[in-house]
Amino acid sequence: MKKQLQHHLMQALQECYRQGLLHSGTFPPLVLEEPANAGHGDLATNLALVLAREEKKAPRQVAEIVLGMLGDAGGLCRQVEIAGPGFINFFLSHRSWHLVLDEVARQGETYGTSAMGAGKRVQVEFVSANPTGPLHIGHGRGAATGDAVAAVLAAAGYEVQREYYINDAGNQVALLGRSIWLRWRELNGERIEFPEDGYRGDYIREIAGALDREHASHLAPLAEEPAVAFCTDFGVRQLLGQIDEDLQKFGIRFDCWYSERSLYDRGLVEKELAKLRQRGLTYEKDGALWLRTTDHGDDKDRVLLRADGPPTYFASDVAYHMEKFDRGFDLVVDVWGADHHGYVPRMKAMLAGLGRSPDDLQVLLIQMVNLLRDGQPVTMGKRSGEFITLREVVDEVGRDACRFFFLMRRSDSQLDFDLDLAKRQSNENPVYYVQYAHARICSISRNAAELGLQLPASGQFDLSPLELDEELALMKLLARYPETVEGAARLLEPHRIVFYLQELAGAFHSYYNRHRVLTEDARLSQARLCLVNGIRVVLGNALRLLGLSAPEQMQREG
RNA sequence: GCGCCAGUAGCUCAGCUGGACAGAGCAACGGCCUUCUAAGCCGUGGGUCGAGGGUUCGAGUCCUUCCUGGCGCGCCA
Numbered sequence: 001m002k003k004q005l006q007h008h009l010m011q012a013l014q015e016c017y018r019q020g021l022l023h024s025g026t027f028p029p030l031v032l033e034e035p036a037n038a039g040h041g042d043l044a045t046n047l048a049l050v051l052a053r054e055e056k057k058a059p060r061q062v063a064e065i066v067l068g069m070l071g072d073a074g075g076l077c078r079q080v081e082i083a084g085p086g087f088i089n090f091f092l093s094h095r096s097w098h099l100v101l102d103e104v105a106r107q108g109e110t111y112g113t114s115a116m117g118a119g120k121r122v123q124v125e126f127v128s129a130n131p132t133g134p135l136h137i138g139h140g141r142g143a144a145t146g147d148a149v150a151a152v153l154a155a156a157g158y159e160v161q162r163e164y165y166i167n168d169a170g171n172q173v174a175l176l177g178r179s180i181w182l183r184w185r186e187l188n189g190e191r192i193e194f195p196e197d198g199y200r201g202d203y204i205r206e207i208a209g210a211l212d213r214e215h216a217s218h219l220a221p222l223a224e225e226p227a228v229a230f231c232t233d234f235g236v237r238q239l240l241g242q243i244d245e246d247l248q249k250f251g252i253r254f255d256c257w258y259s260e261r262s263l264y265d266r267g268l269v270e271k272e273l274a275k276l277r278q279r280g281l282t283y284e285k286d287g288a289l290w291l292r293t294t295d296h297g298d299d300k301d302r303v304l305l306r307a308d309g310p311p312t313y314f315a316s317d318v319a320y321h322m323e324k325f326d327r328g329f330d331l332v333v334d335v336w337g338a339d340h341h342g343y344v345p346r347m348k349a350m351l352a353g354l355g356r357s358p359d360d361l362q363v364l365l366i367q368m369v370n371l372l373r374d375g376q377p378v379t380m381g382k383r384s385g386e387f388i389t390l391r392e393v394v395d396e397v398g399r400d401a402c403r404f405f406f407l408m409r410r411s412d413s414q415l416d417f418d419l420d421l422a423k424r425q426s427n428e429n430p431v432y433y434v435q436y437a438h439a440r441i442c443s444i445s446r447n448a449a450e451l452g453l454q455l456p457a458s459g460q461f462d463l464s465p466l467e468l469d470e471e472l473a474l475m476k477l478l479a480r481y482p483e484t485v486e487g488a489a490r491l492l493e494p495h496r497i498v499f500y501l502q503e504l505a506g507a508f509h510s511y512y513n514r515h516r517v518l519t520e521d522a523r524l525s526q527a528r529l530c531l532v533n534g535i536r537v538v539l540g541n542a543l544r545l546l547g548l549s550a551p552e553q554m555q556r557e558g
Numbered sequence: 559g560c561g562c563c564a565g566u567a568g569c570u571c572a573g574c575u576g577g578a579c580a581g582a583g584c585a586a587c588g589g590c591c592u593u594c595u596a597a598g599c600c601g602u603g604g605g606u607c608g609a610g611g612g613u614u615c616g617a618g619u620c621c622u623u624c625c626u627g628g629c630g631c632g633c634c635a
C-alpha cells in the first residue's frame with residue numbers, strides 16, 4: 001500500500017520537474033509514515049518540508065504544487081490534505097485497505113517475505129559455545145536471537161546459512177580433557193588433587209563415567225599426554241552431542257558445525273596469515289607477529305603469533321573470518337556475548353585492512369539474562385560450576401515461552417526473565433496472549449464451518465461490509481507486516497516482530513470482544529471471516545518466523 | 559585512565575536510519591462471562607525522555623560536556 005502511494009508520489013514529483021514547477025530534479029528519499037494521530041490520515045509525508053529549502057518556497061506552497069499533480073493517486077486516496085507546517089496527509093480509501101486482505105489470502109504463508117536480499121548470501125554464526133559444558137541460559141538467548149535473525153533474513157530474500165563455530169582447539173578444551181582424565185583416575189581409585197581452574201561441574205564426572213564404560217581398556221595404558229588428548233576428544237564429542245540435543249529441543253538446527261581445529265589441520269591459519277603478511281598488514285616486534293589493526297580504528301595492534309611461536313586465539317579467529325568471506329558470503333553476522341564487545345573493532349579493522357567494507361561483518365551483542373523467581377534474582381555462580389542450563393529452563397517454562405521471552409527485548413539490552421510469568425497461563429503472559437489470538441481465530445473458523453460458512457476464494461471477497469474503524473485499523477496492521485519483517489532484517493532486530501505480534505494480537509482481541517464475526521448477516525459474516533483469516537495467517541507467519549508454534553487451540557495444562 | 563553500551567511512567571522496556579500533543583506490558587484501582595474459548599475485553603490514574611549547552615522549521619532520536627550504572631581494555635580462549 002505504502003509502496004504504491006510512494007510510486008505515485010515519485011511520478012508526480014518527476015512530472016512537476018518536467019513541467020518546470022519544481023527546480024530540482026533530484027529528490028530526497030521519500031519518507032511515508034503512519035502518523036501517530038489518526039486525525040492526520042493513514043499515511044503522511046514530510047517531503048514538502050524537506051524540499052522547501054532547495055525550492056526556496058514555503059513548504060505549504062511546495063505541497064500544493066505536488067498535490068496538484070498527484071490527484072487522488074489513481075483512486076488510492078479518498079482525501080489528501082496539507083497540514084501543520086507542510087505535512088501532506090493521505091486518507092486512503094476503504095477499497096485500498098481491502099486489497100490488503102486479498103493479498104494476504106493470495107500469498108498465504110509467503111505473505112511477509114520479500115526480495116530485499118535477493119541474490120545475497122548471508123552467514124549467521126551463533127551460539128558457538130565452547131564445548132566444555134552444557135549450554136546455559138545466556139547461550140539460549142543467543143540461540144533464539146541468532147535463529148530468529150537468520151529466519152528474518154531468509155524471509156527478506158537472503159540466502160542464509162546458520163553456523164556453529166566449535167572452539168575445539170586451545171587451552172579450554174585441553175583443560176576439559178585434563179579435568180575428565182583426572183575424574184576418570186579418581187573413579188579408578190586414585191586420589192588426585194583437582195586443579196583450581198579445572199572444570200568442576202558434575203557433568204565432568206558423568207563424562208568420565210561414560211568414558212570408563214566405553215573406553216577403559218584403551219585409556220588405561222596410555223601415557224598422560226595421549227590420555228588427556230583422548231579425553232579431550234571424547235569430552236568434546238559428548239558435550240557437542242548434548243549441545244546439539246539441547247538446541248534441537250529448542251527448535252534450532254545448524255547448517256554447518258565448523259571446527260576450529262580443522263582450520264589448523266587444513267593449514268588455513270597459516271594460509272590466511274600468509275595473505276595478511278603479503279599485503280603488508282603485519283610486522284614483527286619483540287619476537288611476535290602483529291596485525292596493524294590501528295590503521296583502521298583499533299586502540300592497539302594485535303598479536304597474531306606469540307613470541308614463543310604459537311598463534312593466538314585472535315589469529316585463528318582472523319583466519320576463520322577470512323575463510324568465511326572466502327566462502328563467498330556477502331554478509332557475515334556474528335552473535336556474541338556482550339562481554340566480547342571489545343573484539344569488534346579489531347575484527348572490523350582486519351576486514352578494512354583487506355579492503356573489504358567493515359559493514360560486511362555485523363556483530364550482534366547479546367546482553368545478560370537475569371533469571372527471576374518470585375521476583376528475586378536466581379544467582380548463578382560459574383565458578384562453582386553451578387549455573388542454570390538452557391535445558392532446565394526449557395523444561396520448566398516450555399520452548400515457546402522461552403524463545404518468546406528471549407526475543408522480547410532488543411538484544412543489546414539486559415533481559416529480566418521472570419520464570420513465574422513465563423509459566424503463567426493468563427493474559428499477563430505475552431506468549432499465550434499472542435498464541436491465544438491465533439487459536440481463537442481457528443476456533444471461529446471451525447464454528448463458521450459448522451454453520452456452513454465458507455471462506456470465499458481469494459479475489460472473490462466482498463469486503464465492502466468492512467468499514468468499522470477497528471476493521472480498517474486491523475487491515476492497516478496487516479499491511480504493515482511486510483515492512484516490519486524488512487525492517488527487522490535490515491536492522492537485524494527480531495524483537496520488532498515480537499512487538500508487532502503483541503500489537504496485532506491486542507488489536508484482534510479487542511475487536512473480538514466488541515464485535516461478533518459470525519452474525520445473522522451472512523454477507524457481513526463472510527467479510528469478517530476474511531478479515532480474521534487474514535489476521536490468522538499473519539499471526540501464524542510471524543510466530544513461525546520466530547520459531548514459535550501457532551496453536552489451533554489452546555490446551556490448558558494441569 | 560581509555561573505549562563500548564545503556565539511563566524514557568512505581569517496575570520491565572518499545573519508540574521504525576529527526577517529524578506533528580511521548581507509547582506498551584506489568585503493578586494499582588473500578589467494571590464485563592444466558593452471545594464465535596474470560597489463556598479475553600473495557601475504563602482510571604501515572605513521565606521536566608539522567609543534567610546542561612548546541613545543530614535544525616522540528617530533537618527521546620544528531621553533536622558536545624558532565625553525572626550514574628553495566629561491560630571491556632593479555633604474546634588467555
